[in-house]
Amino acid sequence: MKYMALLLTVCVLMSMGCASKQVELSPPDQQQLQSARTGKDESLQGRDKRLKEGVVEEEELAKRDRDRMRDAYLKDQKDASQFKDILFDFDSYAIRDEYFPRLNEIGNWLKRNKGAKITIEGHCDEKGTVEYNLALGQKRAESVKAYLVKSGVDTAKVKTISYGKELPADPGHTEDAWARNRRASIKID
Numbered sequence: 001m002k003y004m005a006l007l008l009t010v011c012v013l014m015s016m017g018c019a020s021k022q023v024e025l026s027p028p029d030q031q032q033l034q035s036a037r038t039g040k041d042e043s044l045q046g047r048d049k050r051l052k053e054g055v056v057e058e059e060e061l062a063k064r065d066r067d068r069m070r071d072a073y074l075k076d077q078k079d080a081s082q083f084k085d086i087l088f089d090f091d092s093y094a095i096r097d098e099y100f101p102r103l104n105e106i107g108n109w110l111k112r113n114k115g116a117k118i119t120i121e122g123h124c125d126e127k128g129t130v131e132y133n134l135a136l137g138q139k140r141a142e143s144v145k146a147y148l149v150k151s152g153v154d155t156a157k158v159k160t161i162s163y164g165k166e167l168p169a170d171p172g173h174t175e176d177a178w179a180r181n182r183r184a185s186i187k188i189d
Contacts, residue, residue, distance in 0.1 A: 085169070085183040086144055090125075093139035095147060103144065106186060107151040110158075117189040120144045122162040123169070125178035130164060137162030144184045159189070 083106055086099045095103070110116055122137030141160035149155050169185075170177035 083186040083188075085180075085185050086140075087179065088140055088182045088184070090127075090178075090182065091136070093136060093143045095143055100147075103147050104151065107148050107153050110148070110153045117157045117159070119159045119161060119187045119189055121167075121185040121187060122160065122164075123167060123181055123183045123185065124165045125181045126165045126168065126173070127178065128165070133164035134162050137164045140182075140184045144186075 120141040122141035124133035124137050145158045145160050148158055168181045170180040
């Protein structure tokens with residue numbers, strides 16, 4: 001019985017401590033409570049006003065940096081998707097002078113895009129044996145790789161393969177078609 005009285009006393013005291021009290025809130029807390037009640041965040045309106053007045057917050061700068069980086073990445077991807085073939089003369093794997101600027105652009109792109117890797121595919125026209133064209137296609141791919149590596153591209157970023165005459169760009173049987181098939185194609189891995 002003694003314990004029961006003690007328990008009853010504790011319960012009465014606890015219920016008195018739970019009576020509602022009026023709490024004084026600081027102005028920022030009042031603003032937050034008002035925002036929660038109305039569903040409008042007054043601090044965002046103040047932020048918009050500060051932005052209009054020319055005050056740029058740290059997160060806005062970070063967003064701008066992310067947008068700038070994304071735009072540069074997308075531009076680089078677009079540039080890379082437009083790598084055009086390097087064409088070769090008949091029975092040759094020497095790079096023609098007109099293609100050095102294009103190869104310099106590819107090299108610069110690879111240097112800017114640290115994680116990017118490419119495969120250079122060597123191709124030939126339909127003249128010659130399978131074995132001869134595979135060897136010539138490999139020499140064409142290797143000559144392009146050698147130029148890129150000499151211009152500062154990491155050799156580990158560039159693979160080569162020869163398809164010989166097996167994958168023509170132009171299936172025709174004319175001099176123009178054969179000229180388009182004597183090429184090195186650059187593919188992004």
